[in-house]
Amino acid sequence: MSKLLILHADILVPHEPSRVLRDAAIAIENKKIVALGETPPDFHADEIIDARHHVALPGFFNAHAHAAMTLLRGSAEDLPLDRWFNEGIWRTESALTEEDVYWGTALAACEMLRGGTVAFADHYFWMTQVARVVQESGMKALLAWCVFGSDFASEMGPTTLELTGDFVAEFQNSAGGRIKTMLGPHSPYISTEAALRRAANLARKLGVGCHIHVSESPAQVENAYKQFGKSPVAYLDDLGVFENPSIAAHAIYLDDADIEILRARNVTVAACPKTHLKLAMKTTRLVDLLRAGVKVALGTDGAASNNDLNMLEVARLAALLQKHDTGDATVLPSAQTLNLASRHGALALGFVNSGLMQVGADADLILLDTDKPHFAPCHDLAANVLYAARAGDVDYVIVDGKPLVRKGALTTLDEEKIMREANARGARMVRSALTQTQTYRA
Ligand SMILES: [Zn+2]
Incomplete structure (x- = not known):
């Protein structure tokens, strides 16, 4: 099972509102977060993400x-x-x-x-x-x-x-x-x-x-x-x-x-x-x-x-x-x-071990690029994420320890082909719809 190491991240812990870790590491092994803050001494990662100027939080x-x-x-x-x-x-x-x-x-x-x-x-x-x-x-x-x-x-x-x-x-x-x-x-x-x-x-x-x-x-x-x-x-x-x-x-x-x-x-x-x-x-x-x-x-x-x-x-x-x-x-x-x-x-x-930024939790987390004008200055990291961040700031999405978005690019889906198919199918549906499947009466 591959090991992933995230370095130099600012970590938001929404389930412990007063806790923010600065310049911290997240070590991931076997789909789980195994360390938060310091890198374990004997941890040899297959992939290292340099998360300088990024905030990490649960997905x-x-x-x-x-x-x-x-x-x-x-x-x-x-x-x-x-x-x-x-x-x-x-x-x-x-x-x-x-x-x-x-x-x-x-x-x-x-x-x-x-x-x-x-x-x-x-x-x-x-x-x-x-x-x-x-x-x-x-x-x-x-x-x-x-x-x-x-x-x-x-x-x-x-x-x-x-x-x-x-x-x-x-x-x-x-x-x-x-x-x-x-x-x-x-x-x-x-x-x-x-x-x-x-x-x-x-x-x-x-x-x-x-x-x-x-x-x-x-x-x-x-x-x-x-x-x-x-x-x-x-x-x-x-x-x-x-x-x-x-x-x-x-x-x-x-x-x-x-x-x-x-x-x-x-x-x-x-x-x-x-x-x-x-x-x-x-x-x-x-x-x-x-x-x-x-x-x-x-x-x-x-x-x-x-x-x-x-x-x-x-x-x-x-x-x-x-x-x-x-x-x-x-x-x-x-x-x-x-x-x-x-x-x-x-x-x-029903994912009872997820949505948490803590050791032992499922590694389902995201990294947002904070090196943007709308993130400066950073008096309150949670407020910056909630009220100022944009979907386009999402640089990494990690599910079960696997990056599904890496440096802003999807790793598992053929986006170009999907958009082409969806455009054609959406147009066909609107053009060819004739009957009504149900009637809304409250
Ligand atoms: Zn609905």
């Missing part, structure tokens, strides 16, 4: 994504949520093919890696193709094959809940442990009660959680009360959807009882602040959730609503929005916010 974990939606980037603009679905996304996706998912995800992987993302929680169709990209790229991922709950007639694929269960059984802990899985029922507003109950039972049998969209609009909550006499969160909980640790994407409109359910069930709320701003959806109450002891992580959502996959920007917007909405500038300090994007995301995705 980002994108906790809610639809990676292949890069193909739909910019195709449904300036629309409210219902029209975004009905006139845009669910029409264009009628032209989606299995191979499109591979190329769209590969494009997303290029973009995510270039922005310092080491892992992503994907919720989309034809997950075997997403797994292929994860295997080839060297990234880590939590994969959930989305089902609407109608089985075959109107499913993308077409697929069934059972087939997505087969995917879980086959791919859990595959790619040397880099792939984790969940089930992916779409949402309480699209999936029927019977389908959600079946998903909950299957998740229990497989010992996995569910990755699901929850409480994105006031209308979704109102309709849940009308139909079921309870909130979407209470409804999903009663059906057993949250029995194993799960991811609730967005979760914007929550009452105190919902928050208590999410805490008690160990559900991670994945907030996607850029989508929330762009689709005028209000904001996930991260400060309230954190105070209540609910797990919180951050996601980009798909590039059809973001429109990029930049976790630095997502983290920055998360902090800014919470300060703005609460009227309290002290909430979500820089290191804590970066920790949401790294350690909290790692836990949400």
Whole structure:
């Protein structure tokens, strides 16, 4: 197993906010950080990275994504949520093919890696193709094959809940442990009660959680009360959807009882602040959730609503929005916010030994070039990273001790070919979309 040595780095430790190591070494062996600060005396590295003028920190974990939606980037603009679905996304996706998912995800992987993302929680169709990209790229991922709950007639694929269960059984802990899985029922507003109950039972049998969209609009909550006499969160909980640790994407409109359910069930709320701003959806109450002891992580959502996959920007917007909405500038300090994007995301995705800058942790880390005007001077390294750094500053991305980005270049993916394929496929989808796959009614 190769040994990697990083020298002269400034090291940010977001999970210990007051700790910054200057001009320090990181020794990596057998996919793990084996030393931090000083180089062990008998360490003979296969590769040495001179990290002078670089900051090292844990890589980002994108906790809610639809990676292949890069193909739909910019195709449904300036629309409210219902029209975004009905006139845009669910029409264009009628032209989606299995191979499109591979190329769209590969494009997303290029973009995510270039922005310092080491892992992503994907919720989309034809997950075997997403797994292929994860295997080839060297990234880590939590994969959930989305089902609407109608089985075959109107499913993308077409697929069934059972087939997505087969995917879980086959791919859990595959790619040397880099792939984790969940089930992916779409949402309480699209999936029927019977389908959600079946998903909950299957998740229990497989010992996995569910990755699901929850409480994105006031209308979704109102309709849940009308139909079921309870909130979407209470409804999903009663059906057993949250029995194993799960991811609730967005979760914007929550009452105190919902928050208590999410805490008690160990559900991670994945907030996607850029989508929330762009689709005028209000904001996930991260400060309230954190105070209540609910797990919180951050996601980009798909590039059809973001429109990029930049976790630095997502983290920055998360902090800014919470300060703005609460009227309290002290909430979500820089290191804590970066920790949401790294350690909290790692836990949400099931990589319990990652997102940490410490000896024994998985070597999933990034190096940003700080020799830039927007990094000078450096009074507060965490603040410079959160509020001033750019995705283009990412020089190295290391996953399981292997550089996937080296000196700003991708080492595992053929970016030129991927962009060419994705451009052609995105254009074809928008041109040839005729029918609508689903109807959004809240
Ligand atoms: Zn989503």
